[in-house]
Amino acid sequence: MIIKSVFDRDFKKYGKVVEGYDWTELLDTLNKVSEKPEDGTIYEPGDAWLEGLPICKELSDRMYGGMPIQLGYCNGSNTALNCLEYHRDSEVNVPADDIVFLVGSQQDIENNLYDTSKVEAFLCPKGTAVELYATTLHYAPCNAHPGEGFRVVVVLPKGTNTEKPEYEPQCDEDTFMTARNKWLLAHPESNEAANGARVGLVGINIDIKNIIK
Numbered sequence: 207m208i209i210k211s212v213f214d215r216d217f218k219k220y221g222k223v224v225e226g227y228d229w230t231e232l233l234d235t236l237n238k239v240s241e242k243p244e245d246g247t248i249y250e251p252g253d254a255w256l257e258g259l260p261i262c263k264e265l266s267d268r269m270y271g272g273m274p275i276q277l278g279y280c281n282g283s284n285t286a287l288n289c290l291e292y293h294r295d296s297e298v299n300v301p302a303d304d305i306v307f308l309v310g311s312q313q314d315i316e317n318n319l320y321d322t323s324k325v326e327a328f329l330c331p332k333g334t335a336v337e338l339y340a341t342t343l344h345y346a347p348c349n350a351h352p353g354e355g356f357r358v359v360v361v362l363p364k365g366t367n368t369e370k371p372e373y374e375p376q377c378d379e380d381t382f383m384t385a386r387n388k389w390l391l392a393h394p395e396s397n398e399a400a401n402g403a404r405v406g407l408v409g410i411n412i413d414i415k416n417i418i419k
Contacts, residue, residue, distance in 0.1 A: 229335060243355075275361055281358065283353075285418070297337070298337050298362075305350050319408050343391070368385060
C-alpha cells in the first residue's frame with residue numbers, strides 16, 4: 207500500500223482540505239483537555255470545552271450551513287483498518303498530530319460487502335483540516351509515525367454516534383447501523399465484529415504499522 211497525501215488529486219473523490227478557518231485555539235484546547243492513550247483509541251462525540259469555543263459557531267454557520275453540530279475527538283494509537291463506517295453527511299477532522307486516513311467509497315459496496323483491496327491511504331499533516339464526504343468510508347485514524355499516536359477533533363451534526371434509534375430492520379442496510387447516523391461494516395477479525403457488529407468487510411484487515419516512518 208502506498209500512502210499518498212490529502213493534497214493529491216486522488217483524494218478529491220473522498221474529500222477536501224478545509225480552508226478559511228483558524229484552528230489554533232481549537233487544537234490548543236484539544237491538547238489541554240483530552241488524553242492520548244498509547245494502547246488503543248478513545249472517542250467522544252461531543253466535548254464541552256471544544257463546543258464552548260467561538261470556532262464551534264463558526265463551523266455551524268459556515269461549514270454546516272446553520273445546522274447544529276458537535277465537536278468531539280478521537281485520540282490514541284492505531285495502525286489497523288478493523289472497520290469502515292459512513293454517515294448521511296460530511297465529517298470534518300482537524301488533527302493535532304500527523305495522521306493517516308484509510309478510506310474507501312460507499313459506491314463500491316456490493317451485496318452489502320466491501321473488498322478491503324479498494325482501500326486507499328492518505329497522510330494528513332497536523333493542523334490540516336479535512337472534510338470527508340458523506341459517501342466516504344472511514345473509521346479511526348491511523349498513526350503517521352511509529353509510536354506517536356494522535357489527537358483529532360471530529361466535527362459532525364449534533365447527535366451523530368450517540369444512542370442508536372430503536373426500529374425493526376426492513377432492509378439489509380438497517381442491520382449495519384450501530385449508532386445514530388452511523389452505519390458500520392466490520393472486519394471479521396475486529397473487536398467490533400466479536401461484539402456483535404455486522405461483518406461487511408472482505409479481504410485482509412489492513413495494518414500500516416510496517417510502512418509508516
